[in-house]
Amino acid sequence: MTSQHDDLIAIDAVAPAEVCELDSRRRREKIYTRRIEGRYQRIRLYTGWPLLMGYLILPWVSINQRPVILFDLADRKFHIFNLTLWPQDLVLLGFLLIIAAFALFAVTTIWGRLWCGYTCPQTIWTAIFMYIEQRFEGSRNQRIKLDMEPPSWTKLRKKTLKHAGWVLVALVTGITFVGYFVPIRSLIPDLLTLSAANGAMAFTLLFSVATYLNAGYMREKVCTQLCPYARFQSVMFDQNTLVVAYDTHRGEPRGSRKRFAQRGEHQGDCIDCELCVQVCPTGIDIRNGLQYECIGCALCIDACDSIMAKMGSPKGLVSYSSGEGSSRRRSPVISPKALGYGTALVIMMTVFAGTLLTRNIVELTASRDRSQLYVPAPGELVDNIYELHITNRDHSAHRFEIGVQGLDHGSIIGNTTVTIPGGEMLEVDLRYRANPRLLRDVGTDIEFTVIMEGSSTVQAVAPSRFIRPSIN
Numbered sequence: 001m002t003s004q005h006d007d008l009i010a011i012d013a014v015a016p017a018e019v020c021e022l023d024s025r026r027r028r029e030k031i032y033t034r035r036i037e038g039r040y041q042r043i044r045l046y047t048g049w050p051l052l053m054g055y056l057i058l059p060w061v062s063i064n065q066r067p068v069i070l071f072d073l074a075d076r077k078f079h080i081f082n083l084t085l086w087p088q089d090l091v092l093l094g095f096l097l098i099i100a101a102f103a104l105f106a107v108t109t110i111w112g113r114l115w116c117g118y119t120c121p122q123t124i125w126t127a128i129f130m131y132i133e134q135r136f137e138g139s140r141n142q143r144i145k146l147d148m149e150p151p152s153w154t155k156l157r158k159k160t161l162k163h164a165g166w167v168l169v170a171l172v173t174g175i176t177f178v179g180y181f182v183p184i185r186s187l188i189p190d191l192l193t194l195s196a197a198n199g200a201m202a203f204t205l206l207f208s209v210a211t212y213l214n215a216g217y218m219r220e221k222v223c224t225q226l227c228p229y230a231r232f233q234s235v236m237f238d239q240n241t242l243v244v245a246y247d248t249h250r251g252e253p254r255g256s257r258k259r260f261a262q263r264g265e266h267q268g269d270c271i272d273c274e275l276c277v278q279v280c281p282t283g284i285d286i287r288n289g290l291q292y293e294c295i296g297c298a299l300c301i302d303a304c305d306s307i308m309a310k311m312g313s314p315k316g317l318v319s320y321s322s323g324e325g326s327s328r329r330r331s332p333v334i335s336p337k338a339l340g341y342g343t344a345l346v347i348m349m350t351v352f353a354g355t356l357l358t359r360n361i362v363e364l365t366a367s368r369d370r371s372q373l374y375v376p377a378p379g380e381l382v383d384n385i386y387e388l389h390i391t392n393r394d395h396s397a398h399r400f401e402i403g404v405q406g407l408d409h410g411s412i413i414g415n416t417t418v419t420i421p422g423g424e425m426l427e428v429d430l431r432y433r434a435n436p437r438l439l440r441d442v443g444t445d446i447e448f449t450v451i452m453e454g455s456s457t458v459q460a461v462a463p464s465r466f467i468r469p470s471i472n
């Protein structure tokens with residue numbers, strides 16, 4: 001692997017003429033980023049690794065033999081830590097997504113494209129793929145030269161190793177993704193023996209190919225041409241939003257000078273080395289001002305800071321600031337837009353938490369057996385047959401007592417107490433028996449009830465009807 005110092009330009013000189021000439025030609029076709037280290041790249045490492053590890057490890061984690069996260073489409077249940085969401089809870093899931101969107105809006109208004117630069121999967125996976133590329137093909141200049149070289153065994157070996165690394169990462173990513181929908185401990189052996197369900201195999205392949213193409217080839221094009229967030233982020237920006245910006249007042253007029261040399265009276269701090277452009281994953285020049293292609297990764301800040309340190313000038317020519325250049329500092333007052341997003345976020349999170357905490361842990365539905373209105377029973381009584389669905393939405397098992405309201409003299413035939421494991425739904429077939437002569441109408445409204453053991457209040461109610469034969 002090449003070190004950063006191999007990769008850094010000599011400040012007083014420029015990159016080899018051959019590479020410079022290739023630079024301008026190649027930049028239009030393919031972006032060859034130069035590797036850089038610095039303060040913000042360390043922060044990106046600290047944010048990227050936990051997220052990556054979390055993504056890879058979470059499908060493997062179970063508590064009490066229950067996966068902490070599993071979007072079980074077959075059983076139509078979403079397990080998210082202690083929470084089990086059912087199809088009827090999809091509105092809660094939708095609400096959660098709206099909250100996430102508002103959180104993103106609030107963060108963007110205050111800190112700009114923090115999500116894109118530090119936490120977006122596209123950014124993290126592209127960084128992993130770039131690392132593999134640099135590991136096998138070398139520094140930026142070496143990669144440009146390698147691509148220009150005629151075919152050779154060395155070139156074939158380097159390219160093969162790079163693509164093998166990419167394929168491996170893409171496969172791990174694809175399998176892990178499907179592992180959020182199908183238990184991963186059974187998925188992997190099933191995939192290896194080609195006995196997994198067609199859907200699981202197709203989505204593993206699809207997601208692996210998408211990862212390979214997105215992080216290996218599409219890279220910045222996903223951010224600049226596909227991602228809708230890049231297009232409307234400017235709507236969320238205000239004068240106080242933190243963006244990566246070049247300080248034009250300090251940097252211009254740009255021009256080369258010797259290391260540690262006093263700059264001329266009409267000379268800015270920018271030495272026009274273009275390192276900030278060469279490290280940029282989207283291939284833009286931050287000195288041209290705020291552009292929608294900028295994902296806020298701060299690579300150009302680290303690059304320029306390293307140059308300023310070598311030149312003996314203060315760091316921060318390119319920096320996080322609000323507005324055009326670091327001479328414009330953020331106002332200590334929170335902008336009305338940020339305040340609005342923040343307030344909306346707090347209200348929505350409160351409503352969501354309230355809904356979740358007061359959510360009924362039992363759900364009950366009742367349906368009559370439509371094939372027969374009633375069944376004659378001994379002693380001139382009649383039975384009606386029902387099918388109840390009782391869902392225990394809690395994560396632990398509970399005993400429930402089934403009852404009926406609306407008829408004083410009837411009774412349930414059979415067991416009225418059921419135990420349901422956490423996150424499970426039980427189907428109960430039961431008969432309700434009553435004396436038809438005591439019923440005024442042919443059809444009487446009744447309600448099935450469910451009471452949790454140890455509780456005195458009814459947890460769930462399901463309406464139904466009791467039908468008797470006509471009496472002459």
Ligand code: SF4
Pocket residue numbers: 244276279280281282283284285286293294295296297298299300301
């Ligand atoms: S301009 Fe700077 S912050 Fe923006 S994408 Fe390029 S390197 Fe990253």
Ligand code: SF4
Pocket residue numbers: 246251269270271272273274275276277287303304305307317318
């Ligand atoms: S802004 Fe900094 S890194 Fe970019 S060209 Fe000027 S001196 Fe070089």
